[in-house]
Amino acid sequence: MSRRILPFISLLGLATFCSAEPATVGKQTRAWRAQHEKEILAEFADLLAIPNIAGDRPNIERNVKAIRALLEKRGIAVQVLTIDGASPIVVGDVRVPESHRTIAFYAHYDGQPVDASRWTSDPWKPVMRDGNAREVEWRAAKSIDPEWRLYARSSGDDKTPIIGMLAALDALHAAGMKPAVNLRFIFEGEEEAGSPHLADYLTKYPEQLRPTAWILCDGPVHQSRRMELSFGARGTLGLDLTTFGPVKGLHDGHYGNWVPNPIVRLTHLLDSMRDENGKILIAGFYDDVKAPTESERAALARIPDVEPALRREFQIAATEGDAKPLNDLLMLPALNVRGIESGHVGADASNTIQTEAHASIDFRLVPPETPESVKALVERHIESQGYKIVREPPDSSMRLQHPKIVKVAWGSGYPPGRTALDLPLSLEIAEIMTKAGHEPIRLPTAGGSIPMYLFQQPNNTPVIGLPIANHDDNQHAADENIRLQNLWDGIEVFACLFTHLGAD
Numbered sequence: 001m002s003r004r005i006l007p008f009i010s011l012l013g014l015a016t017f018c019s020a021e022p023a024t025v026g027k028q029t030r031a032w033r034a035q036h037e038k039e040i041l042a043e044f045a046d047l048l049a050i051p052n053i054a055g056d057r058p059n060i061e062r063n064v065k066a067i068r069a070l071l072e073k074r075g076i077a078v079q080v081l082t083i084d085g086a087s088p089i090v091v092g093d094v095r096v097p098e099s100h101r102t103i104a105f106y107a108h109y110d111g112q113p114v115d116a117s118r119w120t121s122d123p124w125k126p127v128m129r130d131g132n133a134r135e136v137e138w139r140a141a142k143s144i145d146p147e148w149r150l151y152a153r154s155s156g157d158d159k160t161p162i163i164g165m166l167a168a169l170d171a172l173h174a175a176g177m178k179p180a181v182n183l184r185f186i187f188e189g190e191e192e193a194g195s196p197h198l199a200d201y202l203t204k205y206p207e208q209l210r211p212t213a214w215i216l217c218d219g220p221v222h223q224s225r226r227m228e229l230s231f232g233a234r235g236t237l238g239l240d241l242t243t244f245g246p247v248k249g250l251h252d253g254h255y256g257n258w259v260p261n262p263i264v265r266l267t268h269l270l271d272s273m274r275d276e277n278g279k280i281l282i283a284g285f286y287d288d289v290k291a292p293t294e295s296e297r298a299a300l301a302r303i304p305d306v307e308p309a310l311r312r313e314f315q316i317a318a319t320e321g322d323a324k325p326l327n328d329l330l331m332l333p334a335l336n337v338r339g340i341e342s343g344h345v346g347a348d349a350s351n352t353i354q355t356e357a358h359a360s361i362d363f364r365l366v367p368p369e370t371p372e373s374v375k376a377l378v379e380r381h382i383e384s385q386g387y388k389i390v391r392e393p394p395d396s397s398m399r400l401q402h403p404k405i406v407k408v409a410w411g412s413g414y415p416p417g418r419t420a421l422d423l424p425l426s427l428e429i430a431e432i433m434t435k436a437g438h439e440p441i442r443l444p445t446a447g448g449s450i451p452m453y454l455f456q457q458p459n460n461t462p463v464i465g466l467p468i469a470n471h472d473d474n475q476h477a478a479d480e481n482i483r484l485q486n487l488w489d490g491i492e493v494f495a496c497l498f499t500h501l502g503a504d
């Protein structure tokens, strides 16, 4: 054990349970942060300087080593979980002997691949810029402007929470306060690659990866800049459809309106599945969909209206879904057409009846839908339109036997997840944040998909999303950035949750 670790551990042992109100913890944390901004940013910049694409093994190992060092420097017990061929998961534990509960705080240290030519500067050489995008020498600056932004891959998505959690621990340490509950930091290293080994990890390491509850710190906060909690994620399911015309391309003057046109077949099939208002027309699709609970409806009604601004930004005069609010519509399943392909247009167009037409679709699922239940409904619908479903391209006897043939190729998918807004933990987290001056917007579900159901299994463990980054952080794109005030707010909120969430 190094000399640096001892003072922290002994302090944890001596300090008593935090009796200070969240507002006080928040205030003390803010004061501590104001004194240590450059140290926090120096640690952050060092971590951001390590390239972090999931498949890049040597650099992934460097990230693991760096995060391990950051945790151990603070006296936190670290385990590095491994599976062959997977990025390691770094687990850090802060134990509180008198607590029976363990709250996991999740973030991921890997980032999206980069197209460096689109970046203003090197994605892994962190650069600070002011509100006018001018570079700032922050290390030499007299003071740090909270509106400055640090630019680097994963500054927003998702190394900010890692630094925020550690700074929160430092602030508590400095104030002689300790957590109310066992904290477990769980940092994944292949989220941006689709978490291909997450299920295997959860099975292989139940001891480490089955906490009392999960707080997932990923993604951006609400467009209004207010902090946000999200209690669900929609499931997802991909589908590729191919319709067939003649076995060879034909002159559409000689044969048009006699030989079936696969493009028209396809667009009609799509029209039979979804109207132009976003409503899914597949029989039974909404039958089981859970209506929002009373607390979900109350939370939906309190979400600030950012829709006029979004309509202006996207330059759309009207929205789908009978002009219902965006977040109400996210409580429903969706059928999105991702792309259609066949023939050519413009100067390349030819007067041809094509042989095939392709469409790619994704479904977004809500409880209690599953990929299996949706597949059954969709295939029944396609058959009801007179189609023979095939899994491989049809041979000539199949073509001659069936007037309408569609190849159905299901993509990957997983079910939705939701945590009730009126669970004690759900109420508690919102209350602590509110008392600390960071009243969160509560989203019953996010529209996008994360495999929340994996974290919930097998005991329906509560899973709550707590993003930190600014909504305009360019995540997944060039010039990704974090607005410093978002990091500062995150540190305060983490300190308050560590001291007040889940106390026995």
Ligand SMILES: [Zn+2]
Residues within 6 Å of the ligand: 108, 157, 158, 191, 218, 219
């Ligand atoms: Zn992320």
